[in-house]
Amino acid sequence: MSLDLLIELAGGMDNICRILTPSNLVTVAVLDKHRIHTLPQDVTMTSVLGEWQLSMARGSICDEELRQVGQIIAEQQVRRAQAYLTPTASAYRPLWHISPPQGLLNDPNGFVYHQGEYHLFYQWYPYACEHKDKYWVHLTSSDLVNWDYRSVALTPSDWFDSHGAFSGHAVSQEDGLYVFYTGNIRLGENRDRQTTQCLAVSRDGRQFTKCGPVIRQLPPGVTEHIRDPKVFYANNEWVMLLGAQTTELEGRLAVYRSHNLTEWQFDGLYGDEIAQGYMWECPDTFELSGQRFFVFGPQGIKDANPHHTIGHQNRIYRMSLDEHNHPQLHEGWQLDAGFDFYAPQTAQTIDGRRVMIGWMGLPDEVDQPSCDDQWLHQLTMLREIHWEQGRLKQRPAQELLQLRQAPRSLLLNATVQDAMCKSYELTLDLQWGQELRLMVKGDQYVSLVADRAKGVLRLDRQHTDLREGDVIRELPLTSRCIALTLFADQSSLEIFINDGDKVMTARVFTSPDASGIVLLGGEVQATLYPLQAAKAPFRA
Numbered sequence: 001m002s003l004d005l006l007i008e009l010a011g012g013m014d015n016i017c018r019i020l021t022p023s024n025l026v027t028v029a030v031l032d033k034h035r036i037h038t039l040p041q042d043v044t045m046t047s048v049l050g051e052w053q054l055s056m057a058r059g060s061i062c063d064e065e066l067r068q069v070g071q072i073i074a075e076q077q078v079r080r081a082q083a084y085l086t087p088t089a090s091a092y093r094p095l096w097h098i099s100p101p102q103g104l105l106n107d108p109n110g111f112v113y114h115q116g117e118y119h120l121f122y123q124w125y126p127y128a129c130e131h132k133d134k135y136w137v138h139l140t141s142s143d144l145v146n147w148d149y150r151s152v153a154l155t156p157s158d159w160f161d162s163h164g165a166f167s168g169h170a171v172s173q174e175d176g177l178y179v180f181y182t183g184n185i186r187l188g189e190n191r192d193r194q195t196t197q198c199l200a201v202s203r204d205g206r207q208f209t210k211c212g213p214v215i216r217q218l219p220p221g222v223t224e225h226i227r228d229p230k231v232f233y234a235n236n237e238w239v240m241l242l243g244a245q246t247t248e249l250e251g252r253l254a255v256y257r258s259h260n261l262t263e264w265q266f267d268g269l270y271g272d273e274i275a276q277g278y279m280w281e282c283p284d285t286f287e288l289s290g291q292r293f294f295v296f297g298p299q300g301i302k303d304a305n306p307h308h309t310i311g312h313q314n315r316i317y318r319m320s321l322d323e324h325n326h327p328q329l330h331e332g333w334q335l336d337a338g339f340d341f342y343a344p345q346t347a348q349t350i351d352g353r354r355v356m357i358g359w360m361g362l363p364d365e366v367d368q369p370s371c372d373d374q375w376l377h378q379l380t381m382l383r384e385i386h387w388e389q390g391r392l393k394q395r396p397a398q399e400l401l402q403l404r405q406a407p408r409s410l411l412l413n414a415t416v417q418d419a420m421c422k423s424y425e426l427t428l429d430l431q432w433g434q435e436l437r438l439m440v441k442g443d444q445y446v447s448l449v450a451d452r453a454k455g456v457l458r459l460d461r462q463h464t465d466l467r468e469g470d471v472i473r474e475l476p477l478t479s480r481c482i483a484l485t486l487f488a489d490q491s492s493l494e495i496f497i498n499d500g501d502k503v504m505t506a507r508v509f510t511s512p513d514a515s516g517i518v519l520l521g522g523e524v525q526a527t528l529y530p531l532q533a534a535k536a537p538f539r540a
Contacts, residue, residue, distance in 0.1 A: 011035025440516030
């Protein structure tokens with residue numbers, strides 16, 4: 001039986017929402033089962049988690065035939081997603097962070113400078129605040145502050161990514177932009193996972209053509225949890241890093257090698273020397289001041305602090321590569337000590353700085369006040385990463401200076417002062433024993449407590465409208481005072497501590513007019529810069 005006949009039996013191409021290839025079969029999922037024609041004996045129809053699927057033997061159907069069907073499904077998916085590109089009105093929507101117009105945003109992807117502009121993608125589920133089949137939204141910028149929407153670049157349209165175009169990176173080449181990502185496939189009632197590592201290419205930096213899987217099979221000793229390719233060039237070859245889970249349910253780094261970006265050979269599993277968590281996600285690597293670093297998200301790490309219950313972590317390690325590109329990991333640090341920082345990606349600016357952006361959210365979290373306005377999560381602000389005298393520093397990207405408006409000098413004390421906005425930069429030195437309260441209105445506020453007895457800076461958001469997640473983070477500090485640079489943006493707070501030694505990120509949901517600032521335990525001089533809105537990638 002031909003693929004064309006299966007499509008006809010399914011009620012036509014416009015009734016097909018998914019194509020799969022399980023166990024030498026071809027399967028199509030339909031939107032309306034009432035359009036299905038009478039089926040011959042060699043075609044079966046089953047309901048899989050409420051989705052009606054028709055299956056037949058694959059026979060001689062080739063990848064090119066499947067690709068053509070996937071392309072039509074992609075066009076249909078893009079057309080449907082267009083209706084969700086108009087942003088909803090929301091008091092929680094940031095003025096200068098990237099947020100989705102509707103639906104759920106998660107990992108930043110493909111962050112790179114290419115052909116005169118910065119490219120950034122993010123994962124998106126358009127239709128609800130849920131973690132379902134992921135799309136990629138494509139943005140570009142000339143200044144890393146103002147972003148333009150370009151397209152829905154990737155959709156879950158093909159047999160190799162039918163349940164989501166998962167995270168990945170991009171490589172800039174003279175002949176185009178090469179995007180590597182993980183294709184996520186889920187089969188049957190048990191949603192058995194299959195993963196492939198895929199490539200899409202754009203010759204003009206705008207339209208992307210899927211090339212399909214460049215790695216189809218699992219390497220030995222690894223479960224189907226292997227994803228998020230990072231590709232870079234070292235020692236005269238291309239190297240791909242993948243976050244992986246071993247069959248012993250331990251997180252490791254899978255390494256592949258290539259000479260042409262399309263043919264890849266498995267090298268091995270690495271990371272035994274640190275052995276953290278049951279899964280590693282979202283690897284990134286870069287060189288900084290002569291030192292190579294490795295960024296990743298280990299999952300399943302338990303914290304001794306009873307307030308810290310989230311097992312999804314962020315880490316950066318010094319990394320070395322030998323002449324065969326075998327990695328070794330050395331000492332490491334937490335990148336962000338707050339609540340909401342995951343899956344970061346870095347890029348090199350045109351003037352050679354290393355900048356980083358992350359997801360201001362966490363896996364599995366799907367209920368926050370912004371969901372009432374049909375959107376969830378955002379990306380973090382841009383940070384510069386520095387390696388200075390053996391210390392890692394993170395500082396606000398210098399591009400953000402252009403958002404500053406005229407400064408105000410504030411003498412903070414126990415009297416509530418009105419910031420007159422919820423998007424600002426605030427600098428001050430907090431003394432031990434003091435408590436800074438922000439976004440104050442009545443009983444609502446978020447606080448930073450310099451707890452002298454415990455020697456910690458405590459970030460407390462229990463007096464907000466948060467619906468999910470931890471409410472207290474405690475960061476041990478030994479400095480004599482605590483120099484703070486804080487960035488607020490409607491429903492978020494990013495705190496740089498002691499010239500970027502530490503950073504804490506949090507979503508903070510409070511009333512639209514909760515703009516008060518209070519300092520308990522003395523007086524402190526502070527400077528506040530109101531921050532103007534950046535150009536949004538979407539227009540109401």
